[in-house]
Amino acid sequence: MKYIDKIKSLPKKEDPIILAIESSCDETACAILKGGREVLSSEIISSASVHAIYGGVVPEIASRAHTDAIDKVVYKALNKANLTFSDLDAIAVTYGAGLLGALLVGVSYAKALAFSLGIPLIPVSHIRGHLAAAYLSDKELKPPFITLLASGGHTAIIHVLDYDNFEILGSTLDDAVGEAFDKVARVLGLPYPGGPNVEKLAKDGNDIIAMPKMLKGSKGYNFSYSGLKTAVINYAHKCQQKGETFNKADLAKSFQCAAIDILVDKAIDAACEKKVDTITVGGGVGANGYLRESLSKKCADKSIKLVLPQKCMCTDNAAMIGAEGYLRYLKGDFADLDLNAKAQVGIECK
Ligand SMILES: Nc1ncnc2c1ncn2[C@@H]1O[C@H](COP(=O)(O)OP(=O)(O)OP(=O)(O)O)[C@@H](O)[C@H]1O
Ligand SMILES: [Mg+2]
DSSP: OOHHHHHHHSOOOSSOEEEEEEOSSSEEEEEEEETTTEEEEEEEEEOHHHHHTTTSOOHHHHHHHHHHHHHHHHHHHHHHHTOOGGGOOEEEEEEESSOHHHHHHHHHHHHHHHHHHTOOEEEEEHHHHHHHHHHHHOTTOOSOEEEEEEOSSOEEEEEEEETTEEEEEEEBSSSOHHHHHHHHHHHTTOOSSHHHHHHHHHTTOOSOOOOOOTTTTOSSSOBOOHHHHHHHHHHHHHHHHTTOOOOHHHHHHHHHHHHHHHHHHHHHHHHHHHTOOEEEEESGGGGOHHHHHHHHHHHHHTTOEEEOOOHHHHSSOSHHHHHHHHHHHHHTOOOOTTOOOOSOOOSSOO
């Protein structure tokens, strides 16, 4: 019998043990979940410190690092969960979006594992994974809700109508918010990864420097970060050209407030307009302390329930891939052995 036919004929388990793999960028991650919402283990081996030397992720270095780390991280996750390969019911894997060479390492490993164990292979979109991280924080969470997606490559307000039904209310017209954090970090002389370092520096800031309004006050849920990023770069360059010193912490704080306030305001507006009582957050910028505090306060003021994933579940990890993989498992969305990595995969794709 062909692999895919055999897989489709297997009975579904109520609380499947799913091993999930994520290798789309510079983190090689493996997690094991029971029943989709209980994380038995979640391990990461990061190559970020190597990329830091170059100021950003170098795709070829990332692929080689994944090749070195994948076996180690899978065994670490199995050991932590006190399980062996024979306990697994399915393998979920990020097949896109991301760096092709990096994705291929995870996809190839997952295929080999699923085939050798005779269990389903579940292809997962990285972005759907970021959205599913919220299910790990609140085991009772169910759509509908509004998600604020704020990551290195995406910025959007999404109305999650059902597990498979999304209405994108607005998104960025140019740079993603995480990308803006990373670029501003470079101008401020901070090391990669930029976001957490900008946040750290902003804590020492006092005075707010005027920043462009971006699309603040405009109708709709689109964002634009290109002007804000350029304003920060111009401010720093003008001071340098005049031989003036400037307060980097103030600039970091001013950028952070401008970048985050608009996200928070539009997420709240969306929940009010759509009459939805819950907001969730997904993506690496969701780990930002100022965003978490500000959104918490504003949600409390409006009696909106806020589901914030743990900080380590906002940035890339495999537990979120397992959470989305479980939803795909329930639907029987399994891949055959010709599954390929894809550089671009949107939210509409599974
Ligand atoms: N504490 C923080 N404050 C602000 N930004 C942060 C923080 N922590 C991480 N980030 C930003 O989050 C981004 C990484 O998040 P994530 O892993 O979700 O993005 P990605 O995987 O590169 O992109 P995508 O998920 O859109 O494909 C980086 O841009 C990083 O600077
Ligand atoms: Mg990501």
